[in-house]
Each structure stands twice: as C-alpha cells, then as structure tokens.
Amino acid sequence: MATIIDVAKLAGVSTATVSRVINDTGKVRPVTRKKVMKVVNELNFSPNVSAQILQSKQSKTIGMVFPDASSLYFSEIIRGICNYVNQFGFQIIIGSAHDEEEEVKTVSRFLNGHTVGGLVIMAPSSQNDDLFTLPINHGTPVVFISVPPVKAGTTSVVLDNFKMSVEMTNHLIKLGHRNIGFINGSSHNYDSKRRYAGYLKALQENGIEVNSDFIADGNFTEDSGYKTCLKLCELTSRPTAIFAANDAMAIGAIEAVKDSGLRVPEDIAIVGFDDISTSQYITPALTTVRVPLFNLGQVVGKTLLQKIDTNYENHIAVTERIVIPLEIIIRESCGSQLKR
Template sequence: MRSSIVDVASKAGVSIATVSRVLNGSDKVKAKTREKVLAVINEMKYAPNPAARGLIMKKTEAIGLLLPDLHGEFFSEIIRGADEAVQQQGYHLIVSSSHNDPNEIEAALRFMRGRVDAIVLMSPQVNSEILLENLPKGLPIVLLNCRTDNTHYDTIVIDGYGGAKEMTNYLLDLGHRRIAVITGGENNLESEERLRGYRAAMTDRNFTPARTLEFTGNFTEISGYEAVKQILALKHHPTAIFAFNDSMAIGAIKALREEGLRIPSDISVCGFDDIPVGKYISPSLTSVHVPISDLGAMAINRVFDRLTKRTRDTTAHVFVPTKLCLRSSCKKITLMSNLEKEENVA
C-alpha cells in the first residue's frame, strides 16, 4: 500500500488540507508547520496520487503525441524536439504511433482523452472527416502536417510544395530532364504536396512531368529500395531520382549501388527532410531541409500557448518554410546526355 495524504497528515499531526497546501505552492502555512510536513513527506517518500489529483484538477501534466510511424530518424527527431520542449515545462509525453490506421488513431485518441492536457497529432494520411470526428473536444490540439480543410484547430504544415519545387528546379538547372520521383503513397498529404511541387516546377519550365517517372513508395527505406528496382527496369533510365523523403533516398542509393551505378556520376539522387544522418552517408545527401526537431518543439510550444493563455481563441496556422540543402549526391549532367534526354522527353 502506498502512503496517502492521510498518513502524512496524521504522522505530522496536521490535517490533510494543510498537507495539501504545503504540497501545492502553499497558500499560507506557518513556516514551522511547513517544515514539519515536509520532513514527514520526505521521510515517508510520499508522492501525491496523480489519478486522484487529475480527477479533481482536470489536469494531467502530460501531452499526447500521436505519430504515423516510429521508423527512422524523422520521427525520432520529432519526439526529441517535443520531449525537450515538454520537459522544460515539467510536462511529459505520451507517445503513440498510428501506422496510419484510423482504428489505431481512434484507439490512441480515446486512450489519451482524460490522460493528457493536449494533443499533438501528425497524420498526413487519414482524411480529415475521420480525424475531426475522433478528435476529443475541449482539448487543445495541434495538427502537424494533417490534411486540414477547416481552421478550427491549430495547424503546422511543412511547405512540401515549395520545397519540392525548389529541388526540382535545382535538378533542372543541373541539366536533368528525366527526373524520377519516389512518392510517399496515395492520399498522403506530404506526398501529394511534394508531387504537386515537382509537377509544377516541371510544367513551369515547359516540361511535361511524365507519369511513368512517378513511382510509389511509402516513406520507408525498403520502399525506396524497391522503387529503384522498378526504375532501373525502364528502357531509358532517368538521370536523377528525387525521393520524397531521405529514408527512401537512402534505400534508393543502396539499390543503385547494388546495380553497380555510381552516385552522382551515373545518376543523381536527392531526398527530402534532411534527417541528421544525411550528412554522413556517402555521398552526402542533397535534400530539402526541414527543421524537424523544431517542428516537434513548435507544436508543443503552441500547445502551451493554448494551455496558459486560454483567452486566445484564434487558431494559428503555421506554414514552415523549407530550404534547399545542397550536398554531393547530385551532379550537373553533360550536354550530351542532356540532349539525349530532351529527346526522350519529347
């Protein structure tokens, strides 16, 4: 049996109210009384029961973080950024992964309801109706990269469109014309935005983005690896592969190497997200930089804004810019292969 506040009270010869007061920033308790109570608390190693406290206070000091997946450094960085921000406020993190499954999302959300003071939800793949339906009411919620038609919740969205467009333009500037992309799958907001950016860049420069050069992945290394196997089955290889995240780019590089292709001399590869390890792989990975851990921290801090200044009812919609991060996995291609390319596209 854990000791309760009554045990402390009786042992200290005071009432439970006094103990409670000592515990909570203490209203006005005589210094001597406080000392005595504190001594007993330490002696008994008493700690208030969070369930009882939560029951009456309606406050848990925990924030829920629901991510689509836990594979790879992207999510690990999100968690790290969020944990740091949360710890700064003496709060804690309840982490869950949904595998993009509406049922799991619902289960996690139900679990969190009443256990957390707010929720940060990242779910690029589930459509907004399902989401909105399951979102607990009366709880601050920050949507991270969610498909969000309505403006009822705070949102943080990465500029996938702009980032992908910029990257595509960079590749075009290097002379690439046959640029294959590896997407993150259907109905995935992040993937769709990046695809939109890629296509827009192509179209803006009067190239027709070929559907045959768009390959479907799912943001995992293995899917990048497998996409390359398909890409290499093409009669005319692309000169560049733009994977819609770094994990797939890393998988792609492995597959390309296995086929004896050198990067970037034989083929250029680039990714998206700029996960920390991208600097260390060889060749170092050209990518679209996203401030990943900041994203986690931003979401948490937004949550705290809500939690403290409750007056502020206006939802905030943050659009996070990206920036090209040029390293050594992409190369300017020769005029000859360039021409060969134009020919293919035409």
C-alpha cells in the first residue's frame, strides 16, 4: 500500500505538498497539483485514516450510540444520518447497547479512544447523567435524540410529540369520545411521557376528567399493548377509544379488542403513534401519527456537522433544541368514516 512518502518521491515533491494537494489546504501551483494528482491516481493512494486522526486530532467518523430497544427506529434514522454526512466525507460507527450502563461505557470508549469527531446519542429513557456530562466535559460535539430539555449547553433533536398527541386526542374527542384510554410506553421514556402529557392536556382543555382506570402501563411492545388492552376491555364501563403511545402497542390493542369479541372501531376506537409499515395493513388500518425517521436522521446529521464545524473555531455552548414536525394519518381504526 502506497504511503504519502511514496507519492512524494514519485512526484518529486515533499510530503507537505502532497498533503496540501490531497487536502486542498494551502497554496500549490496548478502544475504541481496536476503532477501530484497523477501519481496519486497511478498508485491508487489514499491516506491512512488513523495517521490522519492521530496527527490532526480530528476524526471524520461519527459515533452513534443507541439502546437495543430502539432498534426498530434505528435503521431509518441511521440511513438519514448517513445520507447527510456522507456528502461531507463522514462515516458512522455504531455502538449499540443493551442497557444504560453499557450505553455509558460505549460513549466513554468512543470518547477516550478518540475515534469519533462527534456523537449521536439516542437515550429516550436516560436516567444516567453521565450520558450528558461525559461528552460535554470531553468537549466532543454531541446531538441527542429524544431527550428532555433539561441539560444546559446540550443540543437535541426531538419529535413534536406533545402537540400531535393533543391533536390526536382532540380528533378522538371530536369524534364524540369522552372515555378515552391511554396506554403508556416504558416508564422512563421521554417520547412516551410527552405523548401522555399531550393526551392529558387535550382532556383537560375539553373539560374531560381523567379516569385513572383508563390509563394503562405498557412497554412499547405489541404484547404489552395486547395485555393491557385486554384489561381495559374487561372493565365494566370500558373506554370507547384507546390511544396507545406507539403503533406496536396499538396493534396489540387491536388484537385484544378483537379477542374480547368487540369491534374496532365500532366498540372501541384505537389510535397509535409512529406509523410503522404494518399499520396500514392491519385490519382495520391504524390511525396514527407519522414520524419521519429518515428526515429526523438527516436533521441530526446536519446539526451535528454544524456543531463540529463551529466547534473547531469557537466553543460557544448554546442550548439548542430542534423539533421535528409530525403528521396525523387518519385511517380506519379511529372510526372517522363511521356514521354514529
């Protein structure tokens, strides 16, 4: 494998000049540039990335750490990030983690190893402050996905959960529902919390009292949706509509309603959140909120690259929060089309 020295020798210039040519830094005469590029192509030279990082202390790889639990969403998000950052020669390195402790470890390994020039951390259920303090203390630019707006000097990209949840609940209310259940996702999950908060807000705005019997605790899995909904169906005075904090649980809920001998949406309307691909195919097709994950990824990539850039110059720590707009998708499971 050819090194920069080989190129320099063959081109009859110094390594400094070769470096300047391939990185486009500093002045070099067109004649020299051409001469060097010729050899670069001949030898099929490309620089040793490790040597570059070691010397320049600037890595063009981005670490992405996320919990196993978000693997469903991860694929699209990462495609979005890649799509954006690849344009600028950046790579993505993956660190998945089973639990929070492991997530912290992964972050610190990325940081200490000087492998990454920036970090994307997905920690919707984060309880551990280290996840925030570690990279910030280290001075490495980070973008968080789906975290509460608590930490100063932190930049994050979040979904417009609250607003859409209000809208979705309002939609149910307009359809005539007053007894609306809610199935929560995992207990510490920020997305879930905001969606729940929006639901509560909508009820309150419409003067509907919250019935705690109608609030169930799931964990984002379809199974938990099924089981909690089954209980809701068995209530003597059961809800006429159920809002699940994500589609997987909504799908489980639909099965539960069916298995209880009831109909969706006639007896119980069901709505979800996420718009996963199954949602349009299940019967009845699920009314939900579309979350543009690919787009989210692009925004995250763009934001991070901006942080990295400005970070090279000056270290202004602004707290930034970018909200991704979402869209309600009305299908059959909410009963919009129904004449009541």
